[in-house]
């Protein structure tokens with residue numbers, strides 16, 4: 226049983242990047258949190274971070290064959306990417322969109338997600354803990370749908 230954790234552009238900079246918005250925890254801390262949370266429920270996690278839209282499309286396409294769901298922080302591509310939206314639409318496993326910050330309290334260009342309409346759910350504004358909540362929500366969802 227496996228989940229994919231996907232992080233988009235600039236999330237490799239977590240911890241250094243705008244800490245007043247994103248906190249001091251690093252991507253490594255995020256990966257650890259998701260792996261530990263999933264492990265307790267009997268799931269493995271494969272994680273990728275990329276700054277490149279096409280790489281993220283590739284990972285989404287590949288996930289369908291080897292995972293039960295994707296936890297995805299698409300970062301800035303959330304607000305722009307038709308390619309990521311089409312990739313999510315093309316697979317048959319659930320994707321949960323995660324944002325560390327409360328995007329709705331920020332600039333208006335962050336209020337709209339191109340991806341949310343094709344995702345199974347969205348977690349916003351809980352800081353790094355949102356990844357843990359998304360992991361638990363994903364596993365509940367998968368098990369309730371009998372995958």
Ligand code: DQA
Pocket residue numbers: 234235298299300301302303323324325326327328335
């Ligand atoms: C983000 C919110 C996006 O608007 C922003 O471009 C990011 C991070 C978040 O996790 O809060 O890079 O996805």
